[in-house]
Amino acid sequence: MSTFVVIGGDAAGMSAASKAKRDDPDIDVVVFEKGEWVSYGACGLPYYIKGEIQSLQDLVSVTPEEFRRERDIDLRTEHEVVDIDPADRTVRAQSDEETVVQEYDHLLVATGARAITPPIDGLDLPGVYTLGSMSDGKQLREYVARARSEKDLMQPDRGPACQFLEQCTGPVGIVGGGYxxxxxxxxxxxxxxxxxxxxxxxxxxxAFSDATSEAVLEHLADQDVAVYLEAEVASLDGDGTVQAVVTEDNRVPVEMVLVGTGVRPRTKLAEDAGIQLGETGAIATDEYRETNLPDVYAAGDCAEARHVVTGELAYVPLALTANRHGRAIGQTVAGEPTKGGGIAGTAAVKAFEMEAARTGILDHQEARKAGFDPMTDTIEAKSRAGYYPEGGTVLVTLTVDRPSGRVLGGSLASEYGEGAVHRSHALVGAVTEGISASELANYDLAYAPPFNTTWDPVLTAAKVIDGRRQSSES
Amino acid sequence: MSTFVVIGGDAAGMSAASKAKRDDPDIDVVVFEKGEWVSYGACGLPYYIKGEIQSLQDLVSVTPEEFRRERDIDLRTEHEVVDIDPADRTVRAQSDEETVVQEYDHLLVATGARAITPPIDGLDLPGVYTLGSMSDGKQLREYVARARSEKDLMQPDRGPACQFLEQCTGPVGIVGGGYxxxxxxxxxxxxxxxxxxxxxxxxxxxAFSDATSEAVLEHLADQDVAVYLEAEVASLDGDGTVQAVVTEDNRVPVEMVLVGTGVRPRTKLAEDAGIQLGETGAIATDEYRETNLPDVYAAGDCAEARHVVTGELAYVPLALTANRHGRAIGQTVAGEPTKGGGIAGTAAVKAFEMEAARTGILDHQEARKAGFDPMTDTIEAKSRAGYYPEGGTVLVTLTVDRPSGRVLGGSLASEYGEGAVHRSHALVGAVTEGISASELANYDLAYAPPFNTTWDPVLTAAKVIDGRRQSSES
Structure with missing residues (x-):
């Protein structure tokens, strides 16, 4: 009878807990989560705030009660682990009512990440938000509802972007142009x-290709979003509440600001216990996600993973990796050592009526650092047969290693529904398996007029860059 | 100065002609096409007959005039090649006006396929159609227009399927339940x-998995298509025009019949010239698409290709292979020997409001013949995050080799627009590269709530079958 303790009740933690218990019901599994929510889909928060999802509860795939009753996991929400003692093999957790000292045989650190707060003045003003947690999401949705109900329907003096909208509130500022x-x-x-x-x-x-970025930028403009590039925010100004975003060139009046400038791993608890970090600043692990401390694992947004293209450790905190590595750890703890695989840095995003995906290495500097001689090309192709009544355009960027032709990375963009994201599945395989562009161009991908041209845009991109590569060699 | 002669002006032929001329403008390229159409998208004919495409011309990607003027190809439409003389290196072609004897240095046989006509009585009755050529498409569209204009709008006596349709014509019979x-x-x-x-x-x-077939069958019923399974057609009956489809169990009154029971390669011209066929009955070639006769190539729907999973020669006449192999031959003829790759038997189809794709080997007998020990599993998964406002269901079938876990084939089905076809791109890579289900389950595929669940259905399928495989081993 052994005890598996998990710190952190989101993707990595609950995947590990569930898998360990399922594979070996004799293991005692104890999960400490400092908040009230577990196993929640933080990726869904923008759609909750948008109003397309009615309740925060809808984002929860398995409730705390279900984990406890149906999966027999000793889940303690609102318990924050404040100390790991690797010599004693214990963790200490605090709630409002109690302090618990819990022994472990295996331990998973899945403490996640926190939103980066850039070093600018005014971040603590009321009206400034980040979006890292369920409670952040709740606050933002409440803000939206409040602002909408307070505003008049027509406000023609609110600047050009607003004149096209039937109902216009704000203005609001977003700091950061990532996902x-x-x-x-x-x-x-x-x-x-x-x-x-x-x-x-x-x-x-x-993180996407230049061509993808440009297409999305153009689309944001079409949607009346005012985008300021090379606009480092100097401060947020306001008297009592945030009132303006100040850059070197502009002072833009706003009534709310969302700061979305990335995340950094939460590692303090681990560091204090003597767990080593990697060069990226996230927790270092081996291929089984084990840290330098025996039987202590780390996974999810607090940990590094190995990149399938460069072979180097990287920090790319995304949901699938957390799930996959959590699950692998659960399996390992249950007696079957499991690696869980590397990462390709794959990501997808919907931007209004566009979709985009990227995978692998696109950045030339990064590629060169890993020993490649990169070249990049972008093609634009029809998303369906030219004669088919529906359809749009797919942009495909490929970055390949010039001497070998190996596909290092790719980035796709299309109208929403025209398949940029699902088509990226072909490129994930290519970058993972080290396939060359000429091999990829020969793939027998599915074709029918409602879905692509005879040569899917992915194949066309591979064909074109391979031709350019060969002619640049000779 | 050499001469490249191409027999057949569709996908393989025109791809080869165009590529050879582009890569080496000094080559004389002569194409003989017995019909009036070249480089047409026969895959688009159902959408032309449906009425979503207005003109047959819209299906043509490059016109004869463009091939002649812009690509400098000596294209002779309505010229049928009746004889190949490999000793003299000449072909003889006939048109209404002339007989041409043309010398060649390289020759491509791209004679395509013809619709199989099953051995049943009544196939020659007026009102019986096949769909292999542009003129077939034209006739069918004319039939549809005529029938629609002749019918009353309401015909409540035309059987149950008809009662739900606002405007009901027919009934019509389709023989064959393929694409x-x-x-x-x-x-x-x-x-x-x-x-x-x-x-x-x-x-x-x-050709798809049982699960895909069942889902499509159910959908056809929902769309009021009467499907008769295990219903071998004994004869088509009629007096002056077709009036009934007769099977062992039924005699179904119809006013038109479409026979779509597959195609067979057109090989007579090649055989007469001493070109060898393979076991499949299509023209045998090496990896460069060269036949047993030196400098004589074959590609497209008349030729075999090597299957990437079994390593055996197979006959899978589809558009992409024709394009790809035609292009490779063009490149070879222009001086750069090019293989053009194998086939995975990948195919996609839209069926009303569903889409489906398949790749690789699904049939257990076929898998066993190639030395594998196959097992098959199907999962049903959400196509997008459960909380996302849009979405449906994806069925994923995988067939793997039990001892090694290698993915041999896959089949997917979903509502139209929910990504079964583009997701199959992941499986084409897997079957081509010989990836195992456990490796595939670790792929870092793109995820965002509008596009999939954290584990894309493809990953879930790989995870599930790998688990079943391992537990069946131990």
Whole structure:
């Protein structure tokens, strides 16, 4: 009879807990979660705030009660682990009522990540939000509801972006043009807010290809989102509540600000216990997700993982990796050592009426650091047979290693529903298996007029870049 | 200065002609096409008959004039090649006006396939159609227009399927439940026809998994298509025009019959010239698509190709293979020997408001013949995050080799727009590269709530079958 203790009750933690218990019901599984929510879909928060999902409860795939009763997991919500003692093999957890000292045979640190707060003044003003937790989501939804009910329907003096909207509230500011920034721009615009988005770099969605970023940027403009590029926010100003976003060039009046500038791993608890971090600043593990401490694992948004293209450790905190690695740890703890695989840095995003996905290595500097000689090409192709009554355009960017032709990464964008995201599945296989562009171009992908051209855009992209690569060699 | 002669002006032929000329403009390229159409999208014919595409011209990607003027290809339509003389390196072609004897240095036989006409009486009755060529498509569209204009709007006596349709014509019969049968059922039902579909075997779309077939069958019933399974057609009856489809159990009155029971390669011209066929009955080639005669190539619907899973030669006449192999031959003829890759037997189909795709080897007998020990499992999963406002269900069938876990084949079905077809891209990579289900389950596929659950249905399927496989081993 052994005890498996899990710190953190979201994707990695609950996947590990459930899998361990299912594979070996004799294991005692204890989960400490400092909040009240477990196993929640934080990725769904923008759609909750948008109003397409009615209740926060809908984001929860398995409730605490179900974990306790149906899965026989000793789940203690509102218990924060404050100390790990690896010598004693115990953790100490505190709730409002009690302090618990719990022994473990195996321990999983799944403490997640926190929103990065950039070093700018005014972040603590009322009206400034981040979006990392369920309670953040709740607050933002309440803000939206309040703002909508307080506003008049027509406010023609609220600037150009607003004149096109039937019902216009705000203006609001978003700091950061990554996933959260773009998804929240959609959520807020759908509620009639005039949205101003501030991006420090020279493009939005910088993890994606230049071509994808440009297409999304253009689409944001079509949707009347005011995007400020190379606009480092100097401060948030306000008297009592946030009233303006200040950059070097602009002072944009706003009534609310969402800061979405990425996350960093929560590692303090682990560090204090002597668990080593990697170069990325996240917890270092081996392929079985075991840390430097024996029988102590780490997974999810607090941990590193190995990149399938570079072979290097990387920090890419996303939901699938957390689930997959959590599950692998559960299986390991239950007696079957399991690796859970590497990461390809794959991500998808919906931006209003567009969709985009990316995988692998697109950045040339990163590719060169890993020993490749990268080249990149983008094609634009029809998403369905030209004669088919529906359809749009797919942009496919591929980055390949010039000498070998190996596909290092890809980025796709299309109208929403035209398949950029699902088509990226082909590229994930290619980057994971180290396939060359000429091999990929010969893949026998599915074709029928309602779904693609005879050569799917992915194949066309592979064909084109392979041709360019070969002619640049000779 | 060399001469490349191509017999057949559709996908394989025109791809080869175009590529050869582009890569080496000094080559004389002569194409003989016995019909008037070249480079046409026969896959689009059901949508033309349905009425979603206005003109047959819309299906043509490049016109004869463009091939001649812009691509400098000596294209001779309405010229039928009647003889190949490999000793002299000449072909003889006939048109209404002339007989041409043309020398070649390289020759491509791209004679395509013809519709199989099953051995049943009454096939020659007026009102019986096949769908293999543009002129077939034209005739069917004319039939649909004529029938619609002749019929009264309400015909409550036309059987149960018809009572639900606002405007009901027919009834019509379809013999064969493959791609053509299913696509034409949609095209005809959309025009208000009462459709009766006769399938010899015990399921429709027999190249797909049982689960896919069942889902499509159920959907066809929902769409008021009367499907008769294990219904071998004994004869088509009629006096002057077709009036009934007769099976062992039924005599179903119809006013038109479409026969879509597959195709067989057109090989007579090749055989007469001493070109060898393979075991499949299609033209045998090496990896460069060269036949047993030096400098004589074959590609497209008349030729075999090597299956990436079994390593055996197979006959799977589909558009992408024709394009890809044609292109590879063009490149070879222009001086750069190119293989063009194998086939995975991948196919996609839209059936009313469903979509489906398949790849690799699903049939257990076929798998065993290739030395595998197959097992098959099907999962049903949500197509998007459960809380997301849109979404449906994806069925994923995987067939794996039990000892190794290697993914041999897959079949997917979903509501139209829920991504069964594009998701199959992941499986094409897996079967091509010989990936195991446990490796596939660790793929870092793109995830966001509007596109899938955290584990894409493809991953869930891989995880589930891998678990079953391992537990069946131990």
């Amino acid at each position: 959260i920034g773009v998804e929240m721009a959609e959520a807020l615009a759908a509620n009639g807010f005039e949205v101003h988005l501030f991006q420090r770099g020279d493009r939005v969605l910088k | 053509i049968g299913v696509e034409m059922a949609e095209a005809l039902a959309a025009n208000g026809f009462e459709v009766h579909l006769f399938q010899r075997g015990d399921r429709v779309l027999k």
